[in-house]
Amino acid sequence: MPSSSHARRAPGGRAVRARSYVVKASPVHGKGVFATRMIPAGSRIIEYRGERIDWAEAERRAAEKGGPLNHTFFFSLHDGRVIDGGRRGNAARFINHACEPNCEALEHEDGRVYLYALRPIERGEELSYNYALIYEGRHTPAVKRAFACRCGTPGCTGSYLAPKTRRKAKR
Numbered sequence: 001m002p003s004s005s006h007a008r009r010a011p012g013g014r015a016v017r018a019r020s021y022v023v024k025a026s027p028v029h030g031k032g033v034f035a036t037r038m039i040p041a042g043s044r045i046i047e048y049r050g051e052r053i054d055w056a057e058a059e060r061r062a063a064e065k066g067g068p069l070n071h072t073f074f075f076s077l078h079d080g081r082v083i084d085g086g087r088r089g090n091a092a093r094f095i096n097h098a099c100e101p102n103c104e105a106l107e108h109e110d111g112r113v114y115l116y117a118l119r120p121i122e123r124g125e126e127l128s129y130n131y132a133l134i135y136e137g138r139h140t141p142a143v144k145r146a147f148a149c150r151c152g153t154p155g156c157t158g159s160y161l162a163p164k165t166r167r168k169a170k171r
């Protein structure tokens with residue numbers, strides 16, 4: 001099953017005080033999150049919230065929603081657990097993937113995950129981060145289609161999936 005993997009630890013980022021984003025329909029996929037004002041590089045924008053569950057429970061929930069190719073709101077943590085943004089989650093679960101994103105998700109030592117601006121983000125820009133999804137099975141044409149990326153950034157690889165050699169997520 002897919003999971004997003006973010007191996008680096010967070011540096012101390014500056015927090016943005018007032019809410020700097022809004023959720024609305026995205027031209028890329030479903031709903032997206034958009035900057036409501038200029039966000040400086042390095043700003044902490046939002047926490048990725050949700051219920052913390054183990055892999056067995058994540059797999060059970062994915063199966064319940066139609067299997068491993070279904071879009072879910074899972075974020076993999078270093079300790080092997082998963083944040084399910086679909087339960088008790090916040091707007092962060094709507095942030096779309098991009099191959100050349102303007103944000104990155106970093107897990108802090110305490111296991112909490114925050115999105116940081118990688119560069120200055122203009123008002124109205126859609127926020128994105130690279131999901132670097134790990135899919136354990138074979139990357140068949142059907143799997144590739146299911147995870148096809150249409151982010152439109154210059155470095156788009158055409159897929160949400162991380163190359164199979166980059167196995168950062170533990171199971």
Ligand SMILES: [Zn+2]
Nearest residue numbers: 099149151156
């Ligand atoms: Zn892309």
